[in-house]
Amino acid sequence: MSKVSGVKGMNDILPGDVEVWQHVERTARELFGRFGYGEVRTPMVEDTALFVRSVGETTDIVGKEMYTFEDKGGRSLSLRPEGTAPAARAYIEHSILNQEPITRWFYMGPMFRYERMKTGRYRQFHQIGAEGYGSKEPAQDVEMMDMVVQLLQKLGLTDVSLNINSLGDDACRPGYQNRLVEYLRAHSSELCADCQVRLEKNPLRVLDCKNERCQQIANAAPNITESLCEPCRAHFAEVQRKLDVLGIKYVVNSRIMRGLDYYTRTTFEFIASHPALGTASTVGGGGRYDKLVKSLGGPDVPAVGFGLGLDRLCLLLKESGQQFSPPVDLFIAAADEGSADVAFGLVSRMRREGLRVEFDTRGGSLKSQMKRADKTGARFTLVLGQNERESGQAQLKPMAGGDAIPVRLEDLASTVREALARPSAPPAS
CATH class of the missing domain: 3.30.930.10 (Bira Bifunctional Protein; Domain 2)
Known part of the structure; x- marks a missing residue:
């Protein structure tokens, strides 16, 4: 097909x-x-x-x-x-x-x-x-x-x-148009076919023509501001x-x-x-x-x-080289199948809190998820596994480099906002 x-x-x-x-x-x-x-x-x-x-x-x-x-x-x-x-x-x-x-x-x-x-x-x-x-x-x-x-x-x-x-x-304008027509008739044989029609029906349109020769003729035409x-x-x-x-x-x-x-x-x-x-x-x-x-x-x-x-x-x-795409604040990865639903729920909650959060709905290996995190240009990543689920504690990792930030999952939104506000957290390049 x-x-x-x-x-x-x-x-x-x-x-x-x-x-x-x-x-x-x-x-x-x-x-x-x-x-x-x-x-x-x-x-x-x-x-x-x-x-x-x-x-x-x-x-x-x-x-x-x-x-x-x-x-x-x-x-x-x-x-x-x-x-x-x-x-x-x-x-x-x-x-x-x-x-x-x-x-x-x-x-x-x-x-x-x-x-x-x-x-x-x-x-x-x-x-x-x-x-x-x-x-x-x-x-x-x-x-x-x-x-x-x-x-x-x-x-x-x-x-x-x-x-x-x-x-x-x-x-x-009629007086100017009469002077323009008189001028254009003297050059009518040099005008393009469209402008020869315009000369009869709407001569001002000749001055709009994009044809190079017509433009040269127009540039020497009478000046409307003088009329x-x-x-x-x-x-x-x-x-x-x-x-x-x-x-x-x-x-x-x-x-x-x-x-x-x-x-x-x-x-x-x-x-x-x-x-x-x-x-x-x-x-x-x-x-x-x-x-x-x-x-x-x-x-x-x-x-x-x-x-x-x-x-x-x-x-x-x-x-101009300006950047217009807003950066992703956070990428959340599920380290194991048992953490997928919890991670999914955390992603939804963070979005409700006003953060731009990415998550790979396909799941997959942690390595493939982190590749996806790199591609999104996320400022921070958080990996959620069994230990994080059970302890309610995780590590917020700056993707541009630097020390990981300990975070309680219940305080994740406020911790991410504080980290984003610090000069030490530039966007990932």
């Missing part, structure tokens, strides 16, 4: 790696809560129309990358390719504006795009994101960026730069001023467009320079989308948000 394999681009996350993921998720939850953001969880499947209306029919995401299917009721559904549109849908559907004028949410979970894969870019990928509804002020934009900056700092990822831009709004109307110019200037107030370093990068149609005014990206990511150097980004909620049939509510690539953050953390 042939072997069944996982779907290409949809990866298993196994012990040894998952602890890194849990660390990032735990850190983000604690930090975002400190900012006053509550967690929202939306379904992985949504009505396809949600993404067509929000992300944009002419984007690569909708045109090429979505996993779309017809369900048994004949409805067109799609696996979510990003997190903002589902959050906006939930915001509208549950009439959140009627409950509170300012809403701050964050989310974590898998997204799906049929993309060309490379390091840090997969077909099932994971995002941590946040959305803020109800404030049109630049301070809300900067709060979002500050939240990401603080998360990166808490994770120890210092080699990531913040790039910002403004896309203008309905008042000034901003006065309100957009003032908004962008205030964003920069507030970043300066917080001491957050940034680069104004007029090529930051993002790949989604719903953005207005502020956009930003966090770009890492670590070679582990290859060309997939953007670890996250976002921006303001003041028209999205209304365009989906909701109230006229301004909003801003971001998404971070959890896969890429975890790749960077693994390269």
Whole structure:
């Protein structure tokens, strides 16, 4: 019988790696809560129309990358390719504006795009994101960026730069788009086939293209910040001023467009320079989308948000050499068959006491159990045999070396905690 394999681009996350993921998720939850953001969880499947209306029919995401299917009721559904549109849908559907004028949410979970894969870019990928509804002020934009900056700092990822831009709004973007089209038409024969279509349907998307020649053309295109109307110019200037107030370093990068149609005014990206990511150097980004909620049939509510690539953050953390797997406190071995049940009961009791305890449920020779203890990296081991059972006394052995510690079995939990607290008990290497 042939072997069944996982779907290409949809990866298993196994012990040894998952602890890194849990660390990032735990850190983000604690930090975002400190900012006053509550967690929202939306379904992985949504009505396809949600993404067509929000992300944009002419984007690569909708045109090429979505996993779309017809369900048994004949409805067109799609696996979510990003997190903002589902959050906006939930915001509208549950009439959140009627409950509170300012809403701050964050989310974590898998997204799906049929993309060309490379390091840090997969077909099932994971995002941590946040959305803020109800404030049109630049301070809300900067709060979002500050939240990401603080998360990166808490994770120890210092080699990531913040790039910002403004896309203008309905008042000034059409004028810029006309100038951009005029420029691109002069180079249309040099554009890739996809960009020749984009030039006619959505010319701003040409600036997003990953084709090397298209990027060269885009780099010489008119600068959008030079076309901003006065309100957009003032908004962008205030964003920069507030970043300066917080001491957050940034680069104004007029090529930051993002790949989604719903953005207005502020956009930003966090770009890492670590070679582990290859060309997939953007670890996250976002921006303001003041028209999205209304365009989906909701109230006229301004909003801003971001998404971070959890896969890429975890790749960077693994390269940092940090340790995330919590050490095993104690390994208990049964020296003989008559001690197996007593040892098993002691293991259960120690776990109830809050200790991380390993035990080989297969039993076996004492030698094989001690090999297992070495493999777990346990800080201490305790061997339970007939003498220990009858006397209620045992020896707590430090696996990193040093003298054994006499211990009464009834005091085992407190003795292990005291031993773990001593500087003389380092983790086993």
